[in-house]
Amino acid sequence: MINLLETPIPAPTLEWMLLAPLFVLLGVGALGILLEGFLPRGTRHVVQASLAALGILVALGLTILNWIQEAPSLAAMGLLAIDGPAYVFWTLILVVGLGGVALFAERRVAGDLSAFASSAATVPGSPLEREADRLRREHTEIFPLLVFALFGMLLFASTNNLLVLFVAVEIFSLPLYLLTGMARRRRLLSQEAALKYFLLGSVASAIMLYGVAMLYGYSGSLALAGVADAISAGSGSKWLLLGGMLLTSVGVLFKIGAVPFHAWTPDAYMGAPTPVTGFMAVATKTAAVAALMRVFYVALGGLAWDWQLLFSVVAVITMLVGATAALAQTDIKRLLAYSSIAHAGFILVGVVGAVQAGENVSISSVAAVAFYLLTYGVATLGAFAIVMMVRRAGGEANGLDAWRGLGKRNPVIAVLMTLFMLSFAGIPLTAGFIGKLAVFASAWEGGYGWLVLVAVVMSVIAAFFYLKVVVAMWFQDEDDETVGTVETPSIWTWIVLAVAALATLVLGIVPGAVLDLFASAAQFIR
């Protein structure tokens, strides 16, 4: 019998230095909310954007400092594992966060208006909304929301405990639900996207939580190591274990956007403000893949035979649905959404291999998947930055017909977009090619040759719709009625574009250094 009074709960010991990036983000987010109440309206945009960028930079600096100085270890009473993969994924997520801040702050493309509603609480088309527009109100809470989402994503990527897994998924999802519903243009669409994303996301988290409860029931522990120990001891009900594994995978696969849990992706990506789409397309996927690998490699490694089969089937369906449904799309954001589904499939191919770093291993799964996420991430951020710039009559022109003849009107932007599309398609000399090579190699090494063959065929199919965009930009004549003009963005968006393009090229030509770095930090601890 447990008696709380006789066994007082000891105060937790925290590793402040290891956890500093998390505390910085949490503090900056909270400070941002506080400033919202004190600063005059005119100054908020600049202050909030700078504060968020500064906070993320400090967190990034601390992460890299810890990566160099500290040995991998458990932190916060074993709730978090701050190890090599955690540092890799934290760095990726924080860099994407910086790009996100730059895109969130972009106002120049739309004539000094942000991509967010002037007042999200007003009814679209109402006098109140017009009044808010006239007064040039804007939501500067978007920056603290982004920082809070980043905080949750870092937690998610380094969770060593199943309860933290659930809490973290909610911490980063809740701000994203809100951000999804805050688009300035086509607000009904945006609100609808938020509703769908929220309801489906919540139900996926609830299903995942039931899986967590079942794993706890099986092992008597919420720690990943405790579950792993219980599996190797082999006691308890097999049904609880298998059920828990299945239900837990639902929540994480939903966040990755894998079929059959992908239905929210096209709608949420299309309805959300484009900066938010770019941010969540990359950051959510990165964090979720990190958590997926940690939970399944560390806690459920003893069940690898079961979940490798499950994930390889999911990967095949995901690639197939993503690649074929994208062919039929005429909206660039929906096209990129289906493309992100296809990429989720390729990432799962890498996850399935489950190759640990070792003597005779060319590349471990964690390093391969992290590299793939990096290449996917830079190209995605760049592509969405360009989507923000192609506009017509006050709003973004997202129809593919607006992109016709872009090569003649603005060759620079068209070249950049072509580069990102080729990288998505996995054409040699771009980062995407090396990324695909890496995940395929790790799956091959893990004994999943048939899956690699399927994935190669799928990547050929997927190349078609990327080429569709390229063909529209270079080889089709513009139509006067639908033509979109390219607006000049602010310096920060240019920086995002330049870094993304440079990274896509450099990682495609000389990927060795980054691959080595990721390979050296691919070992999960428990």
Added chain:
Amino acid sequence: MNPEGFLVLSAILFTIGLAGFLLRRNAIIAFLSIELMLNATNLAFVAFARFHGNLDGLVAAFFVMVVAAAEVVIGLAIIVAVYRSRRSASVDDANLMKL
């Protein structure tokens, strides 16, 4: 102690919640069903904690309650915003985007 009865009840509640989410058209009711699923999970957590004789499951239940409360705030904000724009909280009416 045999937790089986509690687990069966928890599974039934969870299923009712999932079925409610899939079948009911009103966003508020769908959301309510999600909350039912979370509470069914809490029951499972508490039953397992009792079965294993440790506190982890009880602590988990507290965290789930807090998270569920935060989720209600966000969820109702979104549902109310949609209702005020469309004068309807039916999930079938929110159909501007397809495929």
